[in-house]
Amino acid sequence: MTFSLSGFSTFRQERVALPAAFTATVNAEMKVGNRQETVTITDAPPVVDVRNAVRITRLDRDILDTVPTGQNIWEMADLIPAINMFNAAGQNAGTVGGSGGATQTYMSVRGMTAAQNVVLVDGMSVSGLEANGSVQAYFNPDLNQEVTCQTSGSTADRSGGGVTVNMIPRESGNRASGNFRMNDRRGQWLGDNFTPRLKAMGMQYFGSLARVPMPRRSNSPCRGSRIRRPRGTRSPAILK
Secondary structure, X not given: OEEOOOOEOOEEOOOOOOXXXXXXXXXXXXXXXXXXXXXXXXXXXXXXXXXXXXXEEEEEHHHHXXXXXXXOHHHHHOOOOOOEXXXXXXXXXXXXXXXOOOOOOEEEOOOOOHHHOEXXXXXXXXXXXXXXXOOOOOOOHHXXXXXXXXXXXXXXXXXXXXXXXXXXXXXXXXXXXXXXXXXXXXXXXXXXXXXXXXXXXXXXXEEEEEEEEOOOOOOOOOOOOEEEEEEEXXXXXXXX
């Protein structure tokens, strides 16, 4: 940015970072040149600040890669203290270290319902339509260069006044590349409420295989005659 004015030396400011949905303030100090001029301000008109009412939290690529959290929009929004997370039953659904995984939760600010939230990709609305807009889709987190979450000061072009999540995609190039992501959660991060007292009462955890016959109803070949799935449960068996 270059500032020039007759009678003053030219001032230049370079490398000004402009993230998404952010208003940057650049202060320019211009020294007096050959000409001098004195300006006296006796009064200033009232100014209404319409910028500081907007609250936007920016999560850049470094934060998304290093902070131990899930990679969906709900886990990202859970990092912001102003946003409350809850499940379908209305209970608190905040997570630690990405323990929610890919579980669908809901965001809320100032007591608004999840139907008031807006999801954008580079400013274009991709909000879900299920459950009156409460249920959102899953997006590939590796496509985002940064994610911004706006909690107040929504403009009139938004369909709701809740949380506005804007995902800014990465810039592509001519180089083919790929990555591999694997999330691991240690048992120390979670509590299962399985105390030695419950274990002594006979509470047990076990796994089994449920085998369901699958009849052949056509002449087409069938790979495998049974469907297998792992099943785990915990049932009370009080020992007397």
